[in-house]
Amino acid sequence: MIFLNLIVSEIKYQFRNTTFFVFIIVVVLFYSYQYCEEANRLKPPDPNLVYSTIEAxxxxxxxxxxxxxxxxxxxxxxxxxxxxxxxxxxxxxxxxxxxxxxxxxxxxxxxxxxxxxxxxxxxxxxxxxxxxxxxxxxxxxxxxxxxxxxFIRAMTYEESLIEYESQKDDGKITAVYARMLADYLGISAGLFVVFLSSFSLLRDKYWRTQELIFSSNVKSIVYVGAKFIGLFISVMSVFLTIGLIETTIFLFQANMYNATVNFLDFFKYIIAWVAPTVMFGIILPMLIAIIAENSIFAIVVKFCMTLILLFNTELTGQYDFTRFIIRFNGNNFYQQFASAIKYNRLFYVGISLMLILLTTFIWEVKRNKVMGGILHGN
Amino acid sequence: MEIRLNQVGKKYKNIVALNEIDLTIPQGMFGILGPNGAGKTTLMKILMALLPADTGEITINGIPISQRTKIRECVSYLPQEFSFYPYMSVLEAMDYMALLVGIKSVVKRKEIINELLVKVNLIKHKRKKFKTLSGGMKRRLGIAIALLKDPKVLIVDEPTAGLDPDERVRFRTLLSEFAKDRIVVLSTHIVGDIEHTCKNIAIIDQGNIIFCGERQHLMDEALGKVRVVEIKCEELSDIQSKYYVISINEANSGYSVKLITDKKIGEEVKPNMEDAYLVKMLSHTSDARSNFQELLC
Known part of the structure; x- marks a missing residue:
């Protein structure tokens, strides 16, 4: 009960935090300018454009x-x-x-x-x-x-049309777009969540509330866990809302173009692909920030990590354990990589859970070693 | 109900913060007095299990300090620089901290919070944001938060720093009320904070306890050592170089100077608490003068 209340408290904080609103704006802009630009959705292919790739x-x-x-x-x-x-x-x-x-x-x-x-x-x-x-x-x-x-080559307009008709009829098209959306949202999660998470635990120090919290009888895992889950729910609510918007657009278009859509696909891919990135994007900066006692340092480290990863990852096809963001920017060959992506995501869920325990341990150590007056700058 | 410290020591690299001190703190208000950097905050943090001592043993009501969970259940701490999330209202701050101290029931939380806010006279301001509260209100909120778990021991570090005289008096009274069936440890470098509230005090300087006992004993020790002399204007610098001057007041023909000395000069006066503290500090260390000046300021 206390745990749940603390989670609610963290969510409430996020929803009146200016940084969180900036985060929402940035994510929405990223979604609008990156995904929406590319997303043809249920509209038939344009003969003047090149669509995706196909096996020769x-x-x-x-x-x-x-x-x-x-x-x-x-x-x-x-x-x-x-x-x-x-x-x-x-x-x-x-x-x-x-x-x-x-x-x-x-x-x-x-x-x-x-x-x-x-x-x-x-x-x-x-x-x-x-x-x-x-x-x-x-x-x-x-x-x-x-x-x-x-043996892959660029798709012709006629082939695109055939593929479009097939996807439109059997409901696969939402999965295709859900994967593309998850790809873009994953980038947002990798880049921007750090601006929230690196301040999550150190906020107590910056507002000089830390000693009061340290001296309360709350269990460290409850406190750190509630901060983590509260922020996770807040961030995921933004991504899932975008998923809901996309689902709604597809449902409207489904009537217009007489197509079959799966209204769970967007939520499925956001939860399966983006959530582990969010988890990792929250807990790693929290850990770095609490060790270094510096949020800016955590931001720099995590932001650089993400940029390096993005510049060294192909749009599709690389899912080893160093890739904490899933890039899948294409329409085809999903089945070929499905298993690799699954293992990658499980790995990041596992590593995030381990990092929560490690962060709790470090927080507990700090809790029991608060420096004295003159050495604390008093 | 008591706190016992036996040979408690703490070092920060080469700085001795606490020099293997022995101290027993009984029920009621207990004042810990000392200049800045004397080791008071370190002692407070050790008592709150926020900082481990390097040596010695500490028990609070018989519970060893190593049992941190149990200690945190019965000891509350109001830190020197009390602050809170500025975006939270008084009510939200209380509710948040009530959760952290483990009060599960919403009804019980509301009941306790209202009761405490009435006690600290903040009930009318319960919707105000923390950032809009005055210094005194913030301190009173701090006390209310510290009392949420109904602690047996309340540790208050420099509670009146930054408060105006009115708030300071009100705050001391509030602490005295709470000390009736508790131990309230009040650490300060302001003599006035403990002068009228603490029967028992300890003086700490450079990590050593240089006095521990009843306030009256400290005053008795200073008897005969505080004198007032009437001097001419041109004698002032001479007097200042020879004696530890406590205060200087203008008089008809020059100055009336209150000073500390064993010599039978001028007129002997009954020392107040601040005089007695200064006498004790002076007798303890030869380089205490700079600290006196700080206190007089």
């Missing part, structure tokens, strides 16, 4: 795309492997020499930027055999192997 079907196309994939591996000297989280496997010098030899035989004297099907001198099966053998050599589950291999 002809062997000729696949040979060209396979050549580019092998060329990319040669240049980056690594191959992506899912185990089940995506990670880069470094290629040995011997393997690199083999790849180089293979692609030279595959399309001699060819520029990768201008390669066409007529430049390819081997058949499709030979290329697949080579990719499979390299995949086995690397222990399987690489992007070259049968499980994760894809």
């Amino acid at each position: 079907t002809s062997k000729e196309e696949k040979l060209v795309l396979g050549y580019k994939e092998l060329y990319g591996s040669l240049k980056s000297k690594n191959v992506i492997k899912y185990a089940p989280i995506a990670k880069k496997v470094k290629l040995t010098d011997k393997q690199l020499q083999h790849i180089e030899k293979f692609i030279v035989n595959m399309a001699p004297n060819t520029n990768v930027l201008t390669i066409e099907p007529k430049d390819i001198k081997i058949d499709y099966e030979s290329m697949i055999d080579y990719m499979n053998s390299l995949d086995s050599e690397l222990g399987g589950n690489t992007v070259l192997g049968p499980k994760y291999r894809q």
